[in-house]
Amino acid sequence: MPPHPDGGKAAKALWRTTSEFLRSCANQVLMATLPVEIINVAHGTRKPLDEAVLLLNAHQDAYRFTILDSPEAIAFQGGSAECFQTAELFQFLKDQRKVLRGYHPHLVAFVERRLDGSKWGNLLASADEDGNGDLTGLGAVTWFQIPQILGAVPEAVYGIYQLLSLAIRFTVGAGMIHQERRMCVFDFKRQKTDLLPIIQQGELCPPCTERLKQYVDQDQLVAIRSTLRMMSQIALAADPRGELDRLLLRANRLPRIFLSHAREDKPFVEQLATDLEQHGCRVWFDKWAIKGSDFVAKIEEGLRESDHFAIIISPSSVASSWVAQERNIAIVLSTESGALQLLVIMLQDAEIPTFLKIYDPIDFRNYANAAQYQAALEKLLQAVSRPAAGAERRDNPEPRR
Numbered sequence: 001m002p003p004h005p006d007g008g009k010a011a012k013a014l015w016r017t018t019s020e021f022l023r024s025c026a027n028q029v030l031m032a033t034l035p036v037e038i039i040n041v042a043h044g045t046r047k048p049l050d051e052a053v054l055l056l057n058a059h060q061d062a063y064r065f066t067i068l069d070s071p072e073a074i075a076f077q078g079g080s081a082e083c084f085q086t087a088e089l090f091q092f093l094k095d096q097r098k099v100l101r102g103y104h105p106h107l108v109a110f111v112e113r114r115l116d117g118s119k120w121g122n123l124l125a126s127a128d129e130d131g132n133g134d135l136t137g138l139g140a141v142t143w144f145q146i147p148q149i150l151g152a153v154p155e156a157v158y159g160i161y162q163l164l165s166l167a168i169r170f171t172v173g174a175g176m177i178h179q180e181r182r183m184c185v186f187d188f189k190r191q192k193t194d195l196l197p198i199i200q201q202g203e204l205c206p207p208c209t210e211r212l213k214q215y216v217d218q219d220q221l222v223a224i225r226s227t228l229r230m231m232s233q234i235a236l237a238a239d240p241r242g243e244l245d246r247l248l249l250r251a252n253r254l255p256r257i258f259l260s261h262a263r264e265d266k267p268f269v270e271q272l273a274t275d276l277e278q279h280g281c282r283v284w285f286d287k288w289a290i291k292g293s294d295f296v297a298k299i300e301e302g303l304r305e306s307d308h309f310a311i312i313i314s315p316s317s318v319a320s321s322w323v324a325q326e327r328n329i330a331i332v333l334s335t336e337s338g339a340l341q342l343l344v345i346m347l348q349d350a351e352i353p354t355f356l357k358i359y360d361p362i363d364f365r366n367y368a369n370a371a372q373y374q375a376a377l378e379k380l381l382q383a384v385s386r387p388a389a390g391a392e393r394r395d396n397p398e399p400r401r
């Protein structure tokens, strides 16, 4: 081929546009719920981090935050006892990615020491970039000096701020931080003290919102913004610790339901999951776990975090060995700790496995009929609402969406 008259500039521009387009497609496809995993480096997990993760997962489903157990990470000491360099943390996370089984697109290290970057010292957080300036999905955050900066505001609020803003940067890509002051989460913070007013504001500026809109759906955008408002609500409360405790209590009480189903029944399950979430439930089904090769581990994790196991009965699910496997784990968990309640959802006539026959099935067989679907949905919602949670939910209608 003859050399291109413009020295390949047009081709390069086309390549950039195409790769940008492909990346946005990949994100669109993935954007059911993206996993963001957290590794504590040189220290064990902290209560503020656990609290932040609980609230983040209860209030939005664009991202699913998980704290990983890693003895290697706790043992990792780095080159200096006073501080960590972002480069050494990112290298450590890259090595972890190779060791951990499965799909780990986003890993965030939390440290207690001071955090220094290659250009700036004493950072709050950093997102790793490759040679082209694209984000690699690795991040680092420090708790250093945070109690002094936040005063009476609990550290969990900072955990929410850092995790959600990194997660958004991972989806949207590089260049999210802006120099102009717009009282936005993505304002460049010249000083650490700029942090608290921005947390109290809890907003995304219009250009940042427009960018995010290209990567998340409308429900997710609303949920992300409402999570930021919750963060600001805690930070501005007269008693921030009391407000945080109130929200934690409520998040703990949201029913968490695992939907065990055959692949063939997915359209129904997606509809049901959406409706349950709109009624304040947290729903687990394999919408993102499928990406990973450690499918069984993800299912176990989903089951351990759920308090209801709903098995969707149809000829396909009765014949599915996956459903049988999930059911076996669920039965062990429910008899071991009593923490998991079983529910039977009849989607189509099929032989109910013997030991499930003691449960009164919730009848969704006529789900195509709107009134009958609604009646069955209400029955299911009653079954998952424990009395203690019901009273509070009526007092505090959940403004999640």
Ligand SMILES: [Zn+2]
Pocket (backbone or CB within 6 Å): 178, 182, 184, 185, 186, 187, 204, 205, 206, 207, 208, 209
């Ligand atoms: Zn902004």
